Amino acid sequence: xxxxxxxxxxxxxxxxxxxPILIALLGLCPTLAVxxxxxxxxxxxxxxxxxxxxxxxxxxxxxxxxxxxxRIASFIVIIATFVTIADRFLAAFYPEISKNLGPFIPLIIxxxxxxxxxxAFASKNNVGRSILDACGMGLGFTLILIVLSTIRELLGSGTxxxxxxxxxxxxxxMVMILPPGAFLTLGLMIGASNWINDRRxxx
Amino acid sequence: xxxxxxxxxAAIVNNxxxxxxxxxxxxxxxxxxxxxxxxxxxxxxxVMTITAVVTWLIYHLLLVPYNLEILQxxxxxxxxxxxxxLVEMFIRKVSKPLYDSLGIFLPLITTxxxxxxxxxxxxxRNYSFMESLIYSIGAGAGFTLALVIMAGIREExxxxxxxxxxxxxxxxxxxxxxxxxxxxxxAGLI
Numbered sequence: 001x002x003x004x005x006x007x008x009x010x011x012x013x014x015x016x017x018x019x020p021i022l023i024a025l026l027g028l029c030p031t032l033a034v035x036x037x038x039x040x041x042x043x044x045x046x047x048x049x050x051x052x053x054x055x056x057x058x059x060x061x062x063x064x065x066x067x068x069x070x071r072i073a074s075f076i077v078i079i080a081t082f083v084t085i086a087d088r089f090l091a092a093f094y095p096e097i098s099k100n101l102g103p104f105i106p107l108i109i110x111x112x113x114x115x116x117x118x119x120a121f122a123s124k125n126n127v128g129r130s131i132l133d134a135c136g137m138g139l140g141f142t143l144i145l146i147v148l149s150t151i152r153e154l155l156g157s158g159t160x161x162x163x164x165x166x167x168x169x170x171x172x173x174m175v176m177i178l179p180p181g182a183f184l185t186l187g188l189m190i191g192a193s194n195w196i197n198d199r200r201x202x203x
Numbered sequence: 204x205x206x207x208x209x210x211x212x213a214a215i216v217n218n219x220x221x222x223x224x225x226x227x228x229x230x231x232x233x234x235x236x237x238x239x240x241x242x243x244x245x246x247x248x249x250v251m252t253i254t255a256v257v258t259w260l261i262y263h264l265l266l267v268p269y270n271l272e273i274l275q276x277x278x279x280x281x282x283x284x285x286x287x288x289l290v291e292m293f294i295r296k297v298s299k300p301l302y303d304s305l306g307i308f309l310p311l312i313t314t315x316x317x318x319x320x321x322x323x324x325x326x327x328r329n330y331s332f333m334e335s336l337i338y339s340i341g342a343g344a345g346f347t348l349a350l351v352i353m354a355g356i357r358e359e360x361x362x363x364x365x366x367x368x369x370x371x372x373x374x375x376x377x378x379x380x381x382x383x384x385x386x387x388x389x390a391g392l393i
Contacts, residue, residue: 077281080280106276110318178387
């Protein structure tokens with residue numbers, strides 16, 4: 001029974017307790033850059049999750065073969081391979097999204113979430129646990145991206161996924177889809193998550 | 204003239220950190236103290252310039268002639284990782300004081316998305332050799348500028364009374380937002 005609980009824990013810790021963005025502050029560049037619309041946010045979240053799960057699987061399988069001295073370089077090459085696959089896939093099937101995300105798809109290679117999970121988890125644990133961990137982290141990342149992009153798209157252009165939500169006389173807050181809006185919204189979200197954690201600890 | 208526009212655009216108008224969101228991790232992590240911010244900025248500018256030169260050569264002399272553009276990402280990141288290692292070894296041999304001040308930041312640069320981003324954007328915009336060189340210096344200067352401004356503000360912030368939940372990352376993000384707002388004022392410059 002104890003083992004089952006810890007397996008569940010491997011999965012769920014990424015969503016809130018060790019959330020890659022709100023708690024660990026990893027992978028902030030794509031988080032801020034692509035969340036101008038919900039569609040981009042979801043695409044980015046899925047691309048990162050795909051890379052994370054695939055590279056965690058491979059690296060966890062190879063963890064006893066890769067020599068310790070060259071592990072970072074090997075991790076990066078494996079990650080870069082999967083990012084190339086994701087990039088080609090998006091360019092072939094969703095050229096519009098691929099154009100919007102621009103250089104931020106290849107930049108998944110240097111996303112600290114992915115390298116961080118390989119170093120901290122996949123290179124030390126078996127395949128099953130590594131996949132669960134990667135899925136949880138990917139989900140946590142995607143959820144935050146969706147929340148952030150929903151706020152920004154709703155206030156910045158009055159729409160969600162391209163559908164008009166706000167009333168007619170609503171004038172969009174241009175600043176929300178520009179860079180300052182990204183920083184401000186994420187700052188407030190981190191503050192809010194700290195506040196919720198504090199409240200929980202006290203009660 | 205074109206080169207000057209590229210420089211100013213990369214350094215100020217389209218600042219790498221505040222308007223292109225590249226290199227946020229060191230921006231949040233290494234902006235607590237002014238002197239380490241300056242060192243980090245210098246190290247990044249240095250690596251950026253070398254990276255721009257080497258990746259331009261590799262892309263245009265190796266990958267394009269042999270139709271190997273698909274290997275762009277893998278080869279670029281390998282180049283950056285080994286360059287950083289090389290620069291670290293070189294600095295340690297040549298100048299001990301410089302190594303002591305930059306040393307701990309150099310390994311961090313490998314995973315700095317500003318470096319890889321610079322190489323990718325240069326290819327995307329089809330820059331010539333000279334243009335991508337100037338672009339990299341401008342981007343490095345812009346990165347250093349943003350980092351130094353942020354570190355200056357955060358040193359003062361230690362005296363301010365920030366709500367407990369907002370201390371650390373949250374207030375840094377909000378300040379970065381106001382800085383980005385200020386930098387938007389340069390938009391009409393070019």
